[in-house]
Amino acid sequence: MAGPVLEMRSIVKTFPGVKALSDVTLTVRQGEVHAICGENGAGKSTLMKVLSGVHPYGSYEGDILFEGEVCQFRDIRASEQHGIVIIHQELALVPHLSIAENLFLGNEHARRGLINWRETLRHATELLRRVGLDEHPETRVADIGVGKQQLVEIAKALSKQVKLLILDEPTAALNDEDSDKLLDLILELKNQGITSIIISHKLNEIRKVADSVTIIRDGRSIETLDVKAPETTEERIIAGMVGRDLDHRFPERTPHQPEQGATPALEIRGWTVFHPVDQQRKVVDDVSLTVRRGEIVGIAGLMGAGRTELAMSVFGRTYGRYAGGTVLKDGTQIRTRTVAEAIGHGIAYVTEDRKHYGLNLIDTINRNISLTALHKVAKRGVVDEHEERQVAEGFRTSMNIKAPTVFEPVGRLSGGNQQKVVLSKWIFAGPDVLILDEPTRGIDVGAKYEIYTVIDQLAAQGKAVVFISSELPELLGMCDRIYTMAAGRLTGEVPRAEATQEVLMRHMTKDKEVTR
Amino acid sequence: MSTDVTAKSPAPAPPGRSGAAADGGLLGLVLAGLRRNMRQYGMLIALGLIVVLFAIWTDGDLLLPRNVSNLVLQNSYILILAIGMMLVIIAGHIDLSVGSLTAFTGAFAAVLTVQHGISWPVALVLCLLVGAAAGAVQGYLIAYLGIPSFIVTLAGMLLFRGLTEILLKGQTLGPFPEGLQKLGNGFLPEVGPNTNYHNLTLLLGFVLIAAVVWQEFRDRRRQQEFSLDVLPTRLFLLKLTALVAAILVLTLLLASYKGAPIVLIILGALVVGYGYVMRNAVFGRHIYAIGGNLPAAKLSGVKDKKVTFYVFLNMGVLAALAGLVVAARLNAASPKAGVNFELEAIASSFIGGASMSGGVGTVLGAIIGGLVLGVLNNGMNLLSVGTDWQQVIKGLALLVAVGFDVWNKRKSGS
Numbered sequence: 001m002a003g004p005v006l007e008m009r010s011i012v013k014t015f016p017g018v019k020a021l022s023d024v025t026l027t028v029r030q031g032e033v034h035a036i037c038g039e040n041g042a043g044k045s046t047l048m049k050v051l052s053g054v055h056p057y058g059s060y061e062g063d064i065l066f067e068g069e070v071c072q073f074r075d076i077r078a079s080e081q082h083g084i085v086i087i088h089q090e091l092a093l094v095p096h097l098s099i100a101e102n103l104f105l106g107n108e109h110a111r112r113g114l115i116n117w118r119e120t121l122r123h124a125t126e127l128l129r130r131v132g133l134d135e136h137p138e139t140r141v142a143d144i145g146v147g148k149q150q151l152v153e154i155a156k157a158l159s160k161q162v163k164l165l166i167l168d169e170p171t172a173a174l175n176d177e178d179s180d181k182l183l184d185l186i187l188e189l190k191n192q193g194i195t196s197i198i199i200s201h202k203l204n205e206i207r208k209v210a211d212s213v214t215i216i217r218d219g220r221s222i223e224t225l226d227v228k229a230p231e232t233t234e235e236r237i238i239a240g241m242v243g244r245d246l247d248h249r250f251p252e253r254t255p256h257q258p259e260q261g262a263t264p265a266l267e268i269r270g271w272t273v274f275h276p277v278d279q280q281r282k283v284v285d286d287v288s289l290t291v292r293r294g295e296i297v298g299i300a301g302l303m304g305a306g307r308t309e310l311a312m313s314v315f316g317r318t319y320g321r322y323a324g325g326t327v328l329k330d331g332t333q334i335r336t337r338t339v340a341e342a343i344g345h346g347i348a349y350v351t352e353d354r355k356h357y358g359l360n361l362i363d364t365i366n367r368n369i370s371l372t373a374l375h376k377v378a379k380r381g382v383v384d385e386h387e388e389r390q391v392a393e394g395f396r397t398s399m400n401i402k403a404p405t406v407f408e409p410v411g412r413l414s415g416g417n418q419q420k421v422v423l424s425k426w427i428f429a430g431p432d433v434l435i436l437d438e439p440t441r442g443i444d445v446g447a448k449y450e451i452y453t454v455i456d457q458l459a460a461q462g463k464a465v466v467f468i469s470s471e472l473p474e475l476l477g478m479c480d481r482i483y484t485m486a487a488g489r490l491t492g493e494v495p496r497a498e499a500t501q502e503v504l505m506r507h508m509t510k511d512k513e514v515t516r
Numbered sequence: 517m518s519t520d521v522t523a524k525s526p527a528p529a530p531p532g533r534s535g536a537a538a539d540g541g542l543l544g545l546v547l548a549g550l551r552r553n554m555r556q557y558g559m560l561i562a563l564g565l566i567v568v569l570f571a572i573w574t575d576g577d578l579l580l581p582r583n584v585s586n587l588v589l590q591n592s593y594i595l596i597l598a599i600g601m602m603l604v605i606i607a608g609h610i611d612l613s614v615g616s617l618t619a620f621t622g623a624f625a626a627v628l629t630v631q632h633g634i635s636w637p638v639a640l641v642l643c644l645l646v647g648a649a650a651g652a653v654q655g656y657l658i659a660y661l662g663i664p665s666f667i668v669t670l671a672g673m674l675l676f677r678g679l680t681e682i683l684l685k686g687q688t689l690g691p692f693p694e695g696l697q698k699l700g701n702g703f704l705p706e707v708g709p710n711t712n713y714h715n716l717t718l719l720l721g722f723v724l725i726a727a728v729v730w731q732e733f734r735d736r737r738r739q740q741e742f743s744l745d746v747l748p749t750r751l752f753l754l755k756l757t758a759l760v761a762a763i764l765v766l767t768l769l770l771a772s773y774k775g776a777p778i779v780l781i782i783l784g785a786l787v788v789g790y791g792y793v794m795r796n797a798v799f800g801r802h803i804y805a806i807g808g809n810l811p812a813a814k815l816s817g818v819k820d821k822k823v824t825f826y827v828f829l830n831m832g833v834l835a836a837l838a839g840l841v842v843a844a845r846l847n848a849a850s851p852k853a854g855v856n857f858e859l860e861a862i863a864s865s866f867i868g869g870a871s872m873s874g875g876v877g878t879v880l881g882a883i884i885g886g887l888v889l890g891v892l893n894n895g896m897n898l899l900s901v902g903t904d905w906q907q908v909i910k911g912l913a914l915l916v917a918v919g920f921d922v923w924n925k926r927k928s929g930s
Contacts, residue, residue: 318815339817349815357815360808362875371805372816374798382796386738425816 004065005030005195006051006164011062013043013050020046021060022219028164033186033196035210035227037203038241039302039470043219044199045089048166052086053079066164083163087153089172095142100124102141103156127155131185146278147178154185165189165196171205172304175281183209201241201302203234203509215240235502238509242472242501250477251449251456255496263331264290265464266347266433271325273306273313283309283320285488291433291464296455298479299468300504306488307468308352311435315349316342329433343372348431350422352438352468354415358422361411365403366392368410368421372429395424400450416447423454434458435466440474452478472501484508546751558920559868559884566888570895577898578891581773584766589701589845591890592779593618593838595883597861598868599790600834602882605865606794607827608807608874609665613654613672614835614861618854620676621647621836622843626689629696636696644836650676651832652825659824673858681851690848700845702778713768714775721767725760732756779841786834791879803827808875863910864889867917888913 006028013021021043028034036044049055051064053073064071066082073079076086093102100120109119124137133151135144141152150170157165167186171179186196186209200206206213207227214224215237222240225232267290275281284306291297301307312319314327316339327336329345336342342349351357359368370377370388377388392406399420403413410421419439426434436455440448455478459465469475475482482499484492484507492507571578597614604611621643628639654672658665691697708715732752739746747755770776794800805813806820814820838857843849868885870877892913896906 315815316817339815340819343817351812351815356809357811360805360812360875362808363804367801367804371801371813371818374801378798381798383798383801385796 003030004028005067007063007065008047008051009063009065011047011050011060011064013046013055013060020219021050024062024216024219024221026214026221027224028195028197029212031190031193031195032211033190033198033209035206035213036197036199036216037201037206037213037237038216039201039472042216042241044216045168046219047216048086048168048197048199051079052076052084052166054086080160083161084166085157085160085162085164086166087150087157087168087170089168091146091149091153093141093149093152096140098138098140099128099135099144099152100137102152103127103137103159105156107160123159124155127159130158131155132181132188145178145280147174147181150174150178150182151185154189162194165194167196167198169199169201169303171200171202179205201509203237206237207234213237217241234509235506238502238505242505250474251453253456253478255480262292264328265293265330266291266466267328267331268310268314269326269328271310271314271327272323273309273320274323276320279321282323283488284313287325287485287488287490289483289490289493291466293432293462293464294459295481296459296465296467296479298475298482299466299485300470300472300475300482300508301485302470302508304487305485305508307485308437309488310485311349311437311466311468314342315339315347315435343429343431346430346432347435348372348426348429348433349435350426350437350439352441354418354422359410359418362409364407364409365396365401365413365421366406369395369406369425369428372425376428376430391428392424395421395428399424399454414443414447416443416450419443419447419451420454423451427454427458431463433464433466435468437468438470439467440469440471448474472504475499475504476501486510546754558924559881559888559917562917563884563888563891566891566895570891570898574895574898578895579769581769583894583898584769585773585777587890587894588770588777588780588783590894591886592777592783593841593845594857594860594864594890595783595886596786596834596838596841597857598864598882598886599786599879600831601858601861602865602868602870602877602879603790603794603803603827604665604831605862605870606807606874606877607803607824608810609658609824609827610862611654611665611669611828611831612858613650613669613676614831614838615854615857615859616673616676616680617647617650617832617835618839618842618857619680619849619851620650620683621839622849622853623680623683623689623851625696625840625843626692626849627683629693630689630691636693640696640699640840643840644833647832647834647836647839648829649832651829651835654832655825655828658828659821665828680853684849684851686851688848688850690846692844692847696840696844697847698778698844699782700779700841700843700847703774704776704778704781706775712772714771714773717767717771717775720776720781721763721771724767725763728759728763729756732759782837787879787883794879799823799826804875806874860889861886863914867914869921885917888917 004027006026008024008026011021011024012019024043024047026036026047036047038044046055050060053075056074057072064073066084071079071082073082094105097105103124104120109116109123121137128135128137131151131154133148133155135148141149144152154165170182174182183205186198189196198210210227212224212226213232215222217240225237225240269288271284271287272282273284275283287306287310289297299307299310309319313322314336317337318339326333328334329347334345336345336347355361360371366388369392370383374383377384377391389406395401396403396406401413401417401420401424403417410418413421423439439455440451443451452474455465455467467475467479476499479499480496482494482496482504483490484494484504486508491510492504494503494507567578577583597618601611601614624646625639625643628634628642629636650672654668657663657668704714704716704720706714706716711718736746736752746752770780794803802813802818802823805816805818806823810820839854842853846853864886865877865882866872866885867888868877868881868883870881889910892910893906896909901909
């Protein structure tokens with residue numbers, strides 16, 4: 001094959017307090033499809049942002065060579081001028097403009113500020129034919145499905161004379177049919193001489209389209225494998241993604257011994273949810289699971305597996321369109337159609353996105369903590385501020401929230417301390433079942449340990465804990481049982497004794513068939 | 517009217533700085549305290565400055581008893597609206613309909629009492645109910661149907677203005693029964709021996725001072741009990757003295773003229789009541805929560821739609837009350853009443869520390885903001901500044917106040 005078209009050498013990228021990339025080297029050959037895979041948060045997207053100029057030259061260390069030249073991109077425009085085009089996970093289309101208008105947005109066929117519609121339509125038709133999209137160029141983007149929107153993005157890239165196309169999890173939001181079409185198109189473009197980088201953790205996809213795969217873990221490039229070589233099996237790739245056990249530490253935990261015949265604290269049966277906008281897409285598909293008192297049950301899955309969607313739709317139908325399934329609490333069927341009902345039945349959901357869904361950042365610690373159960377510190381509709389303060393002080397001590405007073409606005413706290421406030425507010429609500437969604441995301445190791453300890457204590461107090469996480473080591477370290485999800489379905493249930501990262505990853509990357 | 521600014525315990529001083537302040541004596545302490553509480557005290561100080569400046573420029577006319585009494589009467593309805601508007605803005609919405617609604621309820625009161633001879637207490641209750649109904653309809657459309665508040669209330673602004681003209685057939689209607697007139701122009705009755713002062717007003721002032729002092733000491737004692745940080749004793753006493761002095765001066769000024777206006781008593785009750793609700797009631801908390809972060813509030817089980825609905829219903833009631841006060845003050849209902857009131861109320865809220873994105877603000881802040889505008893108005897009238905320049909200066913005041921707030925926030929890095 002041909003020589004390298006792109007070389008990224010020893011890339012280091014630091015954000016305040018976090019080293020996102022500590023040493024990544026990537027070599028992409030001319031005309032190949034190069035896959036990049038790794039766990040959530042391994043640094044894949046950051047690497048592509050460095051390459052495309054989202055993180056401009058100077059904000060990272062290391063060199064980028066494209067077609068043999070050292071590149072110093074100031075912004076996306078600069079990288080696009082060199083023919084490097086990135087298509088992000090979240091599509092960057094304007095829904096109320098037509099396909100044609102979107103294709104040439106910022107790059108219009110125009111003279112003296114006036115758009116030449118004739119040329120626009122001609123060129124758009126040609127581009128749509130190249131990506132195999134059979135839609136009129138004047139159709140509004142909002143009126144076509146996600147799969148077709150993805151094709152519009154690619155057509156847009158083609159209009160910019162793309163040489164290197166970067167696709168960040170292009171099939172994450174697509175159904176099987178659309179995914180297949182997209183992958184075929186990538187192969188077709190390869191025949192036309194366009195090099196692609198595809199970020200994905202669906203191993204079957206990688207096997208289908210990629211020539212080589214580079215594995216990234218904890219901000220480092222681990223290895224590059226030749227996908228076509230016989231020794232590159234899915235197991236081999238998984239082993240690379242998972243790596244050795246990291247130096248995470250977990251509190252000593254005696255595994256929960258399930259009592260024979262004990263009724264689960266929470267049982268979900270046949271839960272199915274459709275996407276809020278895309279009416280055809282099942283985001284959660286016939287999921288059933290149980291959690292007993294004193295038990296910590298993990299849910300593992302990659303991005304887009306439907307874990308958060310499952311949790312939020314059970315918790316007051318705060319996600320998507322409900323399409324079936326029941327929730328049982330201590331063996332009795334309950335209604336959880338509103339958040340208030342769910343809380344009333346002793347269910348708490350601790351969100352993965354504390355800044356947007358968990359906290360009122362401009363308000364103080366004490367008021368954030370009391371919000372879920374204000375009635376507990378209020379008499380006849382009037383809040384007893386002193387009692388509220390004492391409650392907050394109690395949590396500040398027991399959860400070790402580092403803040404000068406409980407009157408500190410939550411927005412000024414560090415991520416770890418914010419997370420402790422979110423946990424406090426849900427513990428204050430006094431639930432029997434806690435659904436924790438990525439409770440340690442974006443916080444430092446010390447704070448993680450404290451949060452693990454709290455989770456452990458909650459289970460020891462007889463609460464049922466559902467622990468959603470993308471970090472396999474922490475699931476292995478904390479859970480009594482782990483469910484795995486992929487593409488909205490439950491793909492496995494692994495007891496603590498049998499759980500290893502390899503086993504879990506195997507279930508998580510399974511696309512269709514369901515075990516058990 | 518003592519609660520909000522004072523009851524909020526200030527953040528404790530970093531040890532280094534408080535030591536330095538102690539060296540600078542009382543003045544140093546005051547300055548250090550101010551620096552830490554720029555947001556709370558900034559506008560209060562600005563209001564004080566404006567009062568002093570205009571007092572000087574008008575050779576003291578601003579603070580003549582008759583003028584102070586006038587100032588209260590002139591601004592009472594904007595202040596009533598500003599209280600409701602503050603709640604709306606904290607909840608993350610806006611209400612453009614209140615000016616028209618004010619005119620509409622005034623017209624409705626005129627039709628009831630003047631044309632149909634219905635007794636004024638009945639008319640008053642009916643008007644408040646009409647205001648509640650108008651607020652409820654708008655609140656329903658906003659909260660439950662999800663139509664943006666800007667649109668709904670913009671429609672309401674046109675609609676109620678039109679209905680007012682229909683109701684009045686383009687005419688001015690009056691005069692009102694005497695009882696209703698008192699709402700706009702009345703004063704507390706004079707009782708007891710002749711003292712050159714208005715006795716009931718004096719009594720009320722002294723009771724208020726006693727209540728404030730008691731409240732402040734109780735708060736301080738409770739804070740100490742819970743080992744919270746409190747103001748240094750000297751600073752606390754200074755603040756208390758300033759507060760007492762302010763109430764005393766106002767009392768004496770009003771008592772040496774015709775006494776406290778009835779609408780001032782109503783306003784005082786509203787400020788204390790709403791201040792209490794916003795600070796201490798579950799309902800108030802929920803308003804701050806939905807304005808501060810709506811998704812988080814929803815996921816915390818706050819019934820956001822119900823809260824929004826009641827915020828607008830409440831705004832309707834207060835707009836009706838303001839409408840009655842305006843009509844009573846002019847002693848006539850006019851189709852052109854209440855024009856631009858919504859903008860004055862919105863400006864008051866923002867000058868008083870509300871945030872465009874919601875979740876921030878206090879009732880007392882809205883009052884201070886309203887008074888800043890009111891004193892500017894009144895002072896410029898005394899100086900015979902034309903309405904053209906008055907508009908310009910009020911516009912600048914709004915810009916400066918909010919600009920200061922933004923600058924101050926950026927400086928403190930929050």
